[in-house]
Amino acid sequence: MSQRPIQLPLPGFDTARARWQDAYNQQMPGEKTRRNRSGIEIRPLYTPQDWRGERYLEQLGFPGEVPMTRGIYPSMHRGRTWSQRQLIGLGTPQDYNARLERILAAGGSALSLIPCNSVYRGYDADEVDAVLLGTCGAVVNTVEDMQACFEGVDIGSISTAMNDPLPFTLLALLLAVAKQRGVPWCKVTGTSNQSDYISHFVANHMFFRIALPGSRRILVDHIDFAARNLPGWNPLSVVGQHMQQAGATPAEAMGLTLSTAVQYAEDCIARGMEPDVFLPRFTFFFDISMSFFEEIAKMRAGRRIWCRLTRERFGARDPRAWRFKFHGQTSGVDLTRQQPLNNIARVTTQAMAGIFAGLQSLHTDSYDEVLSVPTEDAARIAVSTQNILREEAHLTDVIDPLGGSYYVERLTDDMEEAIIAVMQRIEEAGGMYHAAESGLVQSMIGTSALAFQEQVESGEQTIVGVNAYRVEENSDAHAPLARPRAEAMQAQLDALARYKRGRSMGEVRAALDRLARSVADEGDNVFEKVVDAAIAGATHGEIVAKLREEMGFGEPLVQV
Template sequence: MDTPCPDKAPADLAAAEACWQGAYAAQIGRDRPVCNRSGIEIKPLYTPRDRDGVPYLEALGFPGQPPHTRGIYPTMYRGRSWSQRQLIGLGAPEDYNARLRQLLDAGATAISLIPCNSVYRGHDADEVDPLLLGTCGTIINTVEDMALCLRGVPMDRVSVALNDALPFTLAAFLLGVARRQGTDWERITGTSNQSDYISHFVANHMFFTIALPGSRRILGDHIEFMNRFVPGWNPLSVVGQHMQQAGATPAQAMAFTLCTAIQHAGDCMARGLAPDSFLPRFTFFFDISISVFEEVAKFRAGRRLWARIARERLGARDPRSWRFKFHAQTSGTDLTRQQPLNNIVRVAVQAMAGIFGGLQSMHTDAYDEAISTPTAEAARIAVNTQNILREEAHLGDVIDPLGGAYYVEALTDRMQEEIEQIIAQVDAAGGMYAAVERGLVQKAIGESAAAFQLRVERGEEKIVGVNAYRAEEAPGARPALERPAPAVVEAQLARLRAFKAARSSAAVEKALGALAAAATDARENVFARTVEAAEAGATHGEIVTVLRRELGFGHPLVAI
């Protein structure tokens, strides 16, 4: 039953609020509690009372200034739009190059390369069943493969993100290609997107190739080498995406990511590196779920916290070190095989959350990624989703457009509180490295994943097409991308055989011997020797085999 509104506005805020509360209670009846994915209770209405006594400059400030809540650059998207960095991984190197050119023509402004799963597992193409090759990424085993992938790409003008897990053979191949082309390494820009071995140990086990202590050593060597010889490169991307996709709540994902960044920074400082010599090249990589306001608050709180952590805890004095530069990808775990065209809407909503959260670059998933590697049509729609949000919806016109909203600011504060509590728990466990060694982080993520799945199964969390608004679809209504043709795979295997036959066996043997020696000598830089081995003609699988032998095979810890 409706409660009539007063004839005139109440005299003050308290009276107006009391009037609304009475009307709300009368109409709503029994109100149900609402919580977001991080477990934070959400009120039905937020008012100026939720911001009482909060100083503007201390909590929000201006873009490009501490506390960085509103963005890390003064102009944000008014000055330069976010980078459209679409992830591509497809078949043989020639297939990748063709798709890459299509996406650049469609408006992508930077490139991202993901290798075949066989590469992540540490193998060359001739070591696995051909049926498995090229289905989830590009087959890249040699410097020649990388040259084919990047054919026609001006390496000194296009930023390249390599989804390159340890021991960073793709980066080594890329540097080899640059040297062949006469491109100065100092002019190369990009990111080692999958350099965060801690995230792999916790939540992306296929990428975890080298035992934990060895991984720690190799990452430090990679950071030192790239900072010195490839200064435009970001050698570390601290990854929260894997943990959130494994089931961490948005607050947990942000907290664990910041803990990981603190750990990596501490490891760099233990090597004698000054914070301001490496922190400006730290980047972050996050998942964007469909929980819009929660994601916006997650990013704003994380940005504010990192600026403070870098300044106060790590001792950074250069303002560039305080910048929370992050790439984000719309969440594949929110996509469904059922009614897959609905995923176009999901991706658009996720992308809006990322833009409102102030990201620096973004990959938007294709609607059919729940089924297979994206088809060309679906990939083009994914790119155009960003084009439409920027050009037609004008989402980049205003900096931090949700800033100042009572709900958004209150939620940002609550997310920060939740994140800080989790960071304190990890600190009490001895830091992120110690916490993951003991399985504490894995256990927390597993519990959150199980709790969310239970809510879905009970119908408390609605997913359109899965447990609500279901519809029958004809089998094969949305066909998956076909596997690479057998002839394509065989041609790639033949190329690998020819490459091995043509190289100098003596040079490869010498380079791999030097790599093995470096792995057991703390005075040596393992990544420097990896680059030398790649340029001498060593393959990805050969390099990984040597390092696994010397530093141990990567076995992730699964906590139940």
């Protein structure tokens, strides 16, 4: 981009290069400029003119050392590979528990809980159309439900990724279960996977529940609560995935995510928290698209920027605060309904990019995700893909194996520049909170989504089976649908009604009142009162409804 070609002391280099360029031009007359999804020009060849490693220590360094471009730990995947974290959840808490048992028996070490869409939207099962219940995740509304989910599982020894948007009712219910079982909270480990309310507001409204100002307050309360009570819990996962899935380019997704992290860090500092206390608990979550090298460069550049930001802007001294820990998920929007088995190849490619990019945790999509909610067979193939890449293909033997490639290093530099340009634009708009509130971010994402779709429509971007290499398909060959059994769901609804009748309404009402009062009192911690309400027996839907009443309903700003 703006970098000048490096002058090389190699005798004969320039002549040889000119010779190759001529030969190339002869074979490729009138070639059109190629660009990656982020708009960066991709040239046919990279040489020491593009990257020579002169500033190796400054730009790359060693794994686990500043600026962490090559990885955040000294041994990276050679020491400990990534966590295989498959998102699961379907049907009733009992269905979830049964699936969990099979996963644990197969050696899984990290769990995730995907609740039903009704939970995401902040409702109890009895508040929505029953036909939608449990079709995309587990229905979890009460302490009893959470008990059933983790029946027979030691919640003090396993890490759980909670897909739990604020006000973090699922974590509150988990803490209530821990209390009942006598498991100390300091032993509860995992991540609040959907705590990034700004990403929900701009790009994935599924999770957005409470109006922006209220969301802003609750997130900081939550981070503060975790810092004081939950040493093993990561309260924040800053999510680039939603924005990229919604259409942001990889550079935009990374830039917007880093800007979001900056916003949250500043909000914590404004609350009087110490960067060295909260930054080590920040984690990230990214989409891995089909743009193989671009994704690798995106993560490497992100790691470098974050390390510099935490040190220079926030003055963090603790090396744990500099580490850009991220979970990667293969991109669902890149999968096709046409010739669905092709998706296995796509997921494999995306997973490889994620592994080469040095991720800490990986979710591989099931090939049938684009047809319906994933079947168990397809989910198993997705897990096997990870095992094959790790243990048969030995992708983990060398740390940052693409480091030092002229192309990858130059692309990392170019992506860094593009990412920083996005961050500057957000900074000029008054930071991520304001840029989201004003609709700037939404219109950036919308423009990029449309531009990509136009490339597909014009055939400039090939999608196998969609705009090229089409075949006649027998659509009956698709796997049968997995839908929760209606009787099981009715039993779940009955159990909810029984639960509601069986609790002490006096205690529940008092706890919800205290929750409402905590909103009015700026010195109080709202999340602490959410946990208290869960312990007192309030349901997920009741807690969200109370906060909506006090803080406003979360209507996203949707822009076309």
